[in-house]
Every structure is written in structure tokens, then in C-alpha cells.
Amino acid sequence: MSRRAFHEALPPEWRIQDPHRDHGLDARVQPFEHRKAVVPPFFAGLEATDGGAGDDTGVTVTFRAERLREYLDAAHPVMLVGFHAPTNGLFFAWVHQLAASHTLEERERWDFEKTVRLRLEDALRAREPVELIDEVRRFFQARHAAPHDAPARVRLELPPGDLSHAVRDTVASWLDTARPQVRLEASGDAEVVLEVAADWSAIQVASSDHRPCLPTSLPPAPTAEEAAGVVQLIAAMALSLAGRRHAAASLLVEALRACAWPGSTASRLLSQPVVWNVLFATEDFDDVPGAAELLAARELRPQALLAARVGGSVLRSRPSTRRFAASQRYRAMLQRLLERTNSPDVSGALHAWLAHHLRGSGLGREAVHHQRLAAMSDPGHLQRDDWWSGMAEALLLRGCARQALACAGHAAASGEHRSALALHADVLFRLRRFGDADRVFSQWFEQGPPLDPQGVLEHFTTPLLLETFGDGRRQVGLARRRATEARAIEDPGLQFAALQEALQWDPLCESAWTHYAQLKADMEPERSTNWWLARAVLTGHRDVTACFKAMESLNHGSGQVPGLLRLCILALALRHHGEDFYAEAERQLTAAGGGPFDDYLAYLHGLEDAARTFFHAPEGANEEGTPTAPGASGSRFP
Numbered sequence: 175m176s177r178r179a180f181h182e183a184l185p186p187e188w189r190i191q192d193p194h195r196d197h198g199l200d201a202r203v204q205p206f207e208h209r210k211a212v213v214p215p216f217f218a219g220l221e222a223t224d225g226g227a228g229d230d231t232g233v234t235v236t237f238r239a240e241r242l243r244e245y246l247d248a249a250h251p252v253m254l255v256g257f258h259a260p261t262n263g264l265f266f267a268w269v270h271q272l273a274a275s276h277t278l279e280e281r282e283r284w285d286f287e288k289t290v291r292l293r294l295e296d297a298l299r300a301r302e303p304v305e306l307i308d309e310v311r312r313f314f315q316a317r318h319a320a321p322h323d324a325p326a327r328v329r330l331e332l333p334p335g336d337l338s339h340a341v342r343d344t345v346a347s348w349l350d351t352a353r354p355q356v357r358l359e360a361s362g363d364a365e366v367v368l369e370v371a372a373d374w375s376a377i378q379v380a381s382s383d384h385r386p387c388l389p390t391s392l393p394p395a396p397t398a399e400e401a402a403g404v405v406q407l408i409a410a411m412a413l414s415l416a417g418r419r420h421a422a423a424s425l426l427v428e429a430l431r432a433c434a435w436p437g438s439t440a441s442r443l444l445s446q447p448v449v450w451n452v453l454f455a456t457e458d459f460d461d462v463p464g465a466a467e468l469l470a471a472r473e474l475r476p477q478a479l480l481a482a483r484v485g486g487s488v489l490r491s492r493p494s495t496r497r498f499a500a501s502q503r504y505r506a507m508l509q510r511l512l513e514r515t516n517s518p519d520v521s522g523a524l525h526a527w528l529a530h531h532l533r534g535s536g537l538g539r540e541a542v543h544h545q546r547l548a549a550m551s552d553p554g555h556l557q558r559d560d561w562w563s564g565m566a567e568a569l570l571l572r573g574c575a576r577q578a579l580a581c582a583g584h585a586a587a588s589g590e591h592r593s594a595l596a597l598h599a600d601v602l603f604r605l606r607r608f609g610d611a612d613r614v615f616s617q618w619f620e621q622g623p624p625l626d627p628q629g630v631l632e633h634f635t636t637p638l639l640l641e642t643f644g645d646g647r648r649q650v651g652l653a654r655r656r657a658t659e660a661r662a663i664e665d666p667g668l669q670f671a672a673l674q675e676a677l678q679w680d681p682l683c684e685s686a687w688t689h690y691a692q693l694k695a696d697m698e699p700e701r702s703t704n705w706w707l708a709r710a711v712l713t714g715h716r717d718v719t720a721c722f723k724a725m726e727s728l729n730h731g732s733g734q735v736p737g738l739l740r741l742c743i744l745a746l747a748l749r750h751h752g753e754d755f756y757a758e759a760e761r762q763l764t765a766a767g768g769g770p771f772d773d774y775l776a777y778l779h780g781l782e783d784a785a786r787t788f789f790h791a792p793e794g795a796n797e798e799g800t801p802t803a804p805g806a807s808g809s810r811f812p
Contacts, residue, residue: 176222176257177201179264183298199252205307213310216250218266222257232295233258233265239290240536243716245269251313256294265294268309287658287685325357326418328409329364333372340398341405344432348406351428355421356413366412374401377408381416391439403433403440407449414452426452427465436473444469444477450484466507470514478511479520486527501535522552529564538571559585563594566601575605586614592621596629603632606648606681608640627742627749627789631711634739638704643681653680660686666693684713688720695727703727707739714746718758721747725778726762741785748782 180201181190189204201218204211221235235256245252252269272292330345332338349358367380374392379385388411390404406429413422426449433440443449466481486504508528515521525548532541545565548555555561562585569578582601585594595618602611615633619625653676660672670693676686691709695702703724709717710724721743728740747755756775763771 175259175262176220176255179257179262180218180220180255180298183264185303188303203253205303205310207307213307214250214314216253216310216313217248218253218255219245220255220257222259224259232256232293233263234291234293236289236291239287242269242290246273251310254292254294255298256292264298266296266298267292267294268313270313288654325354326366326413326416326421327357327359327364328366328368328413329359329361330405330409331367331369333370333374337396337398337401338370341402344398344402345405345409348402348425348428348432349409352421352425355418356425365416365418366409368405368409368412370405377405379408379412379415381412384415391442393439396439399433400439403429403438404443406433407440407443410452411449419452422452427468430465430468434469434472434474434477441474441477444474445480447480447484450480467510470511475515475517475520479523482508482511482524482527486531501531504531519552519554522548522555525551526555526561526564529568533564533567533571536571538568538573541568542572559588559591559594562588563591563597566597570601570604575601579605592618592624593626595621596626600629600632603636604682606646608636608643608645608681612636612640623788625789627745627785628711630738630742631707631746634735635708635711638708639681643677648682649679650683653677653683654685657683657686657689661689669693670697682712684716687712688717691720691723703731703736707743710743710746714743715750718747718751718754719762721751721755722758722762725759740781741788744778744781745785745789748785 177200184190184203185206187206187209189206191202191204192200199217200220202215203218204215205213219237219241221237223233223235233256235254237254245254246269248269253266254269254272255264255266257264328349330342332342346358349356365381369378369380371377373394374390374396376387376389378387388408390401390408392401392404396404407426410422410426410429413419413425429440430444434444435441466478469475469478469481505528508524508531512521512524512528515524525544529541529544529548532538532544542565545561545568549561562581566578566581566585569575569581579598579601582594582598585591586598588594595614599611599614599618602608602614611632615629615636618629619633656672656676656679660669660676663669663672669689673686673690673693676683677690680686687709691705694705698705706720706724706727710720714721714724725740725743725747728736728743744755751758756778759775759778760771763774
């Protein structure tokens with residue numbers, strides 16, 4: 175009933191589709207005017223209820239808090255829609271407007287409570303279509319108000335002959351699709367120069383400080399179509415090197431449409447990971463799904479799987495706050511690739527990739543499902559410890575900690591990957607078996623690099639939790655309720671006692687740590703670093719302030735351990751918050767009134783380079799726990 179009512183409330187010419195409900199969304203809406211899409215699409219989440227007031231007064235509905243946090247960071251506007259079944263009332267609110275209108279206390283519920291009750295009072299049927307279109311337009315204008323760069327100039331130097339005339343015309347038409355970002359120059363200075371050898375065997379690229387000579391793999395007498403396709407691929411790579419990454423990515427996809435056919439020279443070049451770095455470099459992902467689906471439709475499965483690997487690498491490189499829309503497209507892409515393959519090993523690899531990505535998005539139930547399908551499609555996965563580690567992570571997200579412990583223990587026993595030992599320790603940590611976790615973390619840490627920042631932080635925090643709260647059973651519900659009650663207590667002493675009680679029930683209660691760390695640091699200033707560090711470990715994935723406070727407290731220490739922990743905190747903050755961490759640092763420093771802080775921000779940026787170097791996996795080694803395609807090399811994309 176709610177879906178039908180929603181469809182009827184919008185203009186019939188608007189296109190409404192099911193957007194793969196991984197994030198609790200029920201509709202993808204594309205507004206149209208005069209048969210033309212006038213703005214990008216928006217998404218809607220529907221909730222129906224039989225209680226409360228309806229009709230012209232509004233409706234109160236319940237949404238999952240984690241979904242609301244995801245919707246806030248979405249690249250598209252998200253509309254929350256409440257349907258009152260008895261009166262057929264339909265009410266809505268835009269998530270970005272709700273967040274701006276709520277008080278700090280109301281917004282805190284989005285961070286700490288599992289579900290949030292929202293009052294929706296704007297009747298959807300009373301809104302004119304143009305009002306909804308204007309709101310979508312304002313959303314994107316606020317997100318994308320940035321100046322355009324001057325066009326990149328490209329010069330193409332070809333050997334004389336009729337073949338060159340045909341290639342030049344094809345490349346010129348291709349570059350026209352990227353106007354005004356790219357312009358082909360007949361002569362004079364250019365940011366990118368492509369000089370083709372007389373026998374078409376190589377192309378000399380000149381782009382800023384890069385001057386590689388790339389082989390074309392063309393036959394001695396290539397056709398104009400073959401030669402143009404290879405020139406287009408190498409030109410896209412050169413534009414990416416020149417910093418015109420978005421234009422390069424869109425041009426690469428256009429080149430695929432024209433020249434990526436089975437048996438072509440271009441299709442052989444697409445088997446090289448270096449070509450796909452053009453898409454990886456954008457970190458915007460928008461062009462990856464189209465490329466993979468195009469290649470799969472033309473039966474270029476190895477190249478399609480390579481594109482899928484690029485998609486996973488792009489998403490892992492992005493802060494978690496910017497993954498929402500791209501995550502949905504990536505999962506939809508993998509689902510379509512699964513529909514196009516009958517090969518058990520390829521199907522198993524795709525299910526494993528899908529499970530890996532779902533774990534990264536926090537979707538444990540779906541990750542467990544695809545992890546099982548990977549093993550059912552290809553039983554060889556059961557012989558690999560990365561499958562057992564992946565299943566342990568998925569089960570942990572699903573809330574099945576004891577089953578996760580069994581899988582993690584099996585993976586750690588094989589000893590193939592050190593990450594399995596860290597995962598085993600993490601599961602013990604989550605089960606409040608701090609003594610056992612400390613022992614396993616020590617084994618893992620003593621083996622030396624490569625290390626994971628989250629594992630290092632948990633390793634140094636575990637003894638504090640063991641000393642303060644001890645081992646035992648976590649009583650999550652009791653702790654969360656007591657922490658919620660404690661936030662309303664004004665007396666610091668009574669509030670501290672309530673928070674202490676909550677953490678005795680569950681030492682990992684995030685909502686309790688948000689206030690407990692500050693109170694404890696005030697009471698024990700000599701150990702304040704320990705308490706801020708514990709808060710960052712347990713809440714830093716969503717609380718950028720916790721990351722900054724921990725970093726600030728570690729700046730007072732000297733030696734190897736504080737230095738290592740600073741790298742870990744910064745890596746954790748950038749993984750989850752990206753540039754928002756630097757914005758938070760500037761905000762905190764401004765509020766403190768400590769004078770100029772440019773030097774400190776420069777110090778943090780310098781530390782970022784050190785963190786990336788320290789935690790970067792060795793070149794040529796596959797990222798532990800990341801599934802690889804059948805027959806694919808294990809190289810990581812830079």
C-alpha cells in the first residue's frame with residue numbers, strides 16, 4: 175500500500191525504480207519535465223505505520239540510526255517517507271534538512287541509539303512537482319559549487335599517410351565528447367603530447383614530468399580502427415597522468431564503447447592493470463560500473479573482472495563517509511556480472527568480492543549470504559584462510575560472535591596470512607575476553623610490519639580495559655540504556671557513576687565512552703592519553719572529534735610507542751573521515767584560541783605521508799583478506 179501511495183503522489187511521467195535495497199531504500203526517483211530528465215535522481219525510504227496521527231497532521235515513524243547516518247553522507251538527496259495506513263496519509267522530509275533543523279541532543283540520538291523516531295509533517299501530496307525538483311537542484315548546487323578548470327590541451331603527432339588522417343579524425347571526434355575539459359591542438363604548446371612512431375609500434379608520451387614510451391602491440395599494418403583504439407587508450411592514460419583524471423575516465427569509457435571487441439588489440443591492452451589506473455585515479459567510481467558491464471556484455475570476462483577489481487580498490491581508497499552511492503552501484507554491477515557468467519570459479523570470485531564489499535559497508539547478513547554462495551560455487555574457497563577470515567568478519571557484523579570466533583580461529587591456525595591472527599584477536603576483544611585478546615595481539619604485534627592501525631590501537635588499549643573492567647560477558651542492552659540515562663544527568667559525579675556502571679556491563683559501549691573519556695581524563699590527567707585513546711579506538715569510526723582528541727593527547731608524549739600510535743590514529747581518522755578530520759582539527763584549534771595553527775596542520779599532512787608509507791602493503795602483494803579473480807595476478811593498484 176505504501177509503495178502504491180508513493181507512486182500515485184508523484185507525477186506519472188517520473189521514473190521510479192527499485193534501487194537494490196542494501197541501504198533500506200525503496201525507490202530511485204528520476205524527475206522528468208517535457209520528457210527530459212531535469213535534475214539527477216533522488217532516493218526515498220518508505221516506512222508504514224498504523225499508529226499515531228495521520229491525514230493532515232503528520233505521522234511518527236521509526237528509522238534505523240545507522241541508515242540515517244549513511245543517508246547524510248549520500249551523494250544524492252534522500253527523502254524519508256512515512257505512510258499512515260488507516261488514513262492513507264503520506265508525509266515526508268529530506269534527510270539533509272532534518273539534520274540541519276534538529277538540536278544537538280536530537281542529532282546525538284543518530285549516533286548512539288539503534289533506532290530513531292521521527293515526526294514527518296510535510297504532506298507529500300500537497301507539494302507541487304516543481305517544488306521537489308527545486309529542492310533536488312539546491313542539494314546538488316550546494317554540493318558541486320566549484321569553478322571549472324581551463325581545458326587540457328592535447329597535441330597528436332602522427333607519421334605521414336592516409337592511415338594517420340583517419341586516426342586523427344577518429345581521435346578528434348572522441349576528444350570532442352569531453353569538451354570543454356579537453357581540446358585537441360594542431361600545433362603549439364600542449365599539456366599532453368602523443369608522438370606515434372613511424373611503424374606504429376610505440377607512442378612517446380610527454381605529460382608534465384612524465385615521458386614514458388609505451389608499446390602499442392599493433393601489427394605491422396594496422397587498420398585505422400585498431401590504431402585509433404590504441405591511441406585513445408594511451409591518450410586517456412596520459413590525461414590521467416596530467417591530472418585531468420575525470421575527463422580521462424570518461425574518455426576511457428567512450429574508447430571502450432568504440433574499440434573493445436573480442437580479439438582486438440585494444441582488448442589485449444585492457445588485460446593490463448596499468449590501463450585501469452585511469453579509472454582508479456578519479457576516486458569517484460562513476461565510470462567503473464559502465465566499463466565492467468560493457469566488457470561483460472561483449473564476452474570480455476577477464477577484462478570485466480579486472481574492472482570489478484578496480485571498483486573495489488577505488489572504494490577502499492575512499493573515506494567511508496563518501497561511499498554511499500558508489501557502494502550501491504558497485505554491488506549492482508557485481509550482481510549483473512554474476513548474471514552473465516556460468517563459470518563456477520568466476521561466480522565464486524564475484525560472490526567473494528561482493529561479500530568483501532558488503533562487509534566493508536557494515537552489512538553482515540548479506541555478507542554471510544554471499545560468503546556461503548562463494549564456497550558453494552567454488553569449494554576451493556574452503557581451502558583458503560581468506561574465506562574463513564571473511565566469514566568471521568561477516569558473522570561478527572551479523573552479531574554471531576561465537577561462530578565468528580570459530581572461523582577466525584580456523585583461519586589463524588592455517589598461518590598463511592598474519593591478518594588472520596589479528597582478526598582472531600579482534601574477535602576475542604569483541605567478546606570481552608581481553609586476557610586472551612592481549613595474548614594473541616602480542617603474538618601478532620611481535621611479528622612486526624606490515625601492521626593494521628586498528629589492530630595496533632586495540633593491542634595497546636586491551637590491557638587498560640582488562641585492568642579497569644575485567645573479562646566477562648557483555649550485557650549490551652543494559653549498558654546502552656544506562657548510558658542513555660547518564661547523558662541526561664547534570665551532576666558530573668552522578669553522571670560518572672552511571673557511565674561507570676554502564677561500562678561495567680559492557681566495556682565496549684560506544685555511547686558511554688563518548689562522555690566517560692572526558693570525565694576520566696579530568697579526574698586522572700596523568701593518564702588522560704589512555705582514556706582518549708580508548709575512546710578513539712571504540713568510537714573513532716564515526717566520531718572524528720575522538721580521533722582529534724587522541725591525536726592531541728599523544729602529541730605530549732615522545733618515543734617510539736607514542737609515535738606509532740600517532741600514525742595509527744591518523745590512519746584511522748583518514749580511513750573513516752578523510753578531509754573531515756582536517757576540518758575538525760581546524761575547528762578545534764580555532765575554538766581553543768591558540769593562535770596560528772598552519773604549522774600544526776602542515777605537521778599533520780606530513781604525518782599523513784608517513785602513515786601511508788608505514789601501513790602500505792608491499793608492492794606486488796595482494797591485500798590480505800581481499801579475494802582475487804581466477805588466474806588474476808595479485809598486484810595491488812597504486
